[in-house]
Amino acid sequence: MGTLNNILIALVALLHLWFMYVEMFAWETTGRKVFRKNLQGDLFKPTKVLAANQGLYNGFLAAGLFWCVYIGDELWKVNLSVFFLSCVTVAGIYGALTVDKKIFFIQALPAVIALILTIVLSV
Numbered sequence: 238m239g240t241l242n243n244i245l246i247a248l249v250a251l252l253h254l255w256f257m258y259v260e261m262f263a264w265e266t267t268g269r270k271v272f273r274k275n276l277q278g279d280l281f282k283p284t285k286v287l288a289a290n291q292g293l294y295n296g297f298l299a300a301g302l303f304w305c306v307y308i309g310d311e312l313w314k315v316n317l318s319v320f321f322l323s324c325v326t327v328a329g330i331y332g333a334l335t336v337d338k339k340i341f342f343i344q345a346l347p348a349v350i351a352l353i354l355t356i357v358l359s360v
Contacts, residue, residue: 238311241354242318242351242358243306246322247302247303247306248351249302249348250298250306252343253295253296253302253325254295257292257299259292260289260295261292261296262292265281265285269281301317301321301324302322305318311359318351322352322355325348326349329348332345
């Protein structure tokens with residue numbers, strides 16, 4: 238795996254840090270702007286704890302992806318990258334099916350591209 242792959246994985250991780258921030262710390266401000274189409278304005282306050290829980294999981298995904306960038310052992314790096322990128326892909330597909338189709342392009346597609354590159358470069 239090379240520099241391009243590490244950059245793509247880090248970009249996916251940064252996306253998840255952003256998701257974590259919005260869901261855990263800015264749900265009633267930035268979250269209201271991001272999800273205005275999918276959630277009525279009066280629902281942000283009562284769903285704040287649920288969003289924060291979801292944000293925590295996005296933080297775990299980001300941590301795992303950043304870890305992948307710094308792993309020295311190539312086999313571990315590939316295996317964990319495939320695992321975390323697959324988790325992000327599944328989450329993005331589920332979000333696209335249940336919330337908004339845009340989620341596929343924002344969350345899943347970058348992970349799919351990084352996942353394909355990871356697999357191709359590891360063969």
